[in-house]
Amino acid sequence: METHQYVKLDSVTELRLKRWMKAALAEAERGTENGEHPFGAAIYTPEGEQLSVACNTVCSTNNPAAHAEVNAIASACQAIGEPSLTNHWLVATAEPCPMCLSTAAIAGIKFIAFGASQAVVNEAGYGGLGVTGRDLARQMSANIHLRSSILANDCVSFLLRNRKRNR
Numbered sequence: 001m002e003t004h005q006y007v008k009l010d011s012v013t014e015l016r017l018k019r020w021m022k023a024a025l026a027e028a029e030r031g032t033e034n035g036e037h038p039f040g041a042a043i044y045t046p047e048g049e050q051l052s053v054a055c056n057t058v059c060s061t062n063n064p065a066a067h068a069e070v071n072a073i074a075s076a077c078q079a080i081g082e083p084s085l086t087n088h089w090l091v092a093t094a095e096p097c098p099m100c101l102s103t104a105a106i107a108g109i110k111f112i113a114f115g116a117s118q119a120v121v122n123e124a125g126y127g128g129l130g131v132t133g134r135d136l137a138r139q140m141s142a143n144i145h146l147r148s149s150i151l152a153n154d155c156v157s158f159l160l161r162n163r164k165r166n167r
C-alpha cells in the first residue's frame with residue numbers, strides 16, 4: 001500500500017502539477033474579481049481527471065468555512081456522489097490552513113500540492129492560526145503527502161497583489 005502511494009506520487013510530474021495549479025490559480029483570480037479572498041483549489045483523481053475547481057467564497061456566502069479547498073472538496077464529492085476522495089489530489093494556490101488540511105484528511109485525500117507557503121499567506125494578511133499545513137500533516141495519523149512551491153512565483157505574486165485590505 002505504502003509503495004503504491006509513492007509510485008502514484010512520483011507518477012505525477014512537476015509539469016502536470018503546474019498545469020493543475022494553473023486551473024486553481026485562474027479560479028482564484030476569478031474569485032478576486034468578484035471580491036473574494038485570493039485562494040483557489042482543485043481536486044484531481046489519481047488518474048489525473050479534474051473533478052472540481054473552486055475559489056474562496058467566504059465574502060459572498062458570509063461563511064468563514066468557505067475556503068477554496070473546502071469548496072473544491074465538497075464540489076468534487078458532489079460530482080462523484082460520495083463523501084470520499086481516497087488517493088485523490090488536492091491542488092491549492094496556498095498552503096492549506098488547519099481546517100482545510102483536516103477536511104482533506106477526513107475526505108481521504110493523500111496528496112496535496114500547493115503554491116505559496118503559509119509565511120506568504122501571513123504576509124498577505126490572511127492568518128493560518130499559527131500552524132502550517134505541513135506541521136499539522138506531520139502530527140496527523142492520516143498519511144498525507146505535501147508538495148510545496150508548485151508555480152510558486154505565480155502563486156506568491158498573486159497573493160501579495162491581493163493583500164487583505166483593512167475594512
Ligand SMILES: [Zn+2]
Nearest residue numbers: 067097099100
Ligand atoms: Zn483553509
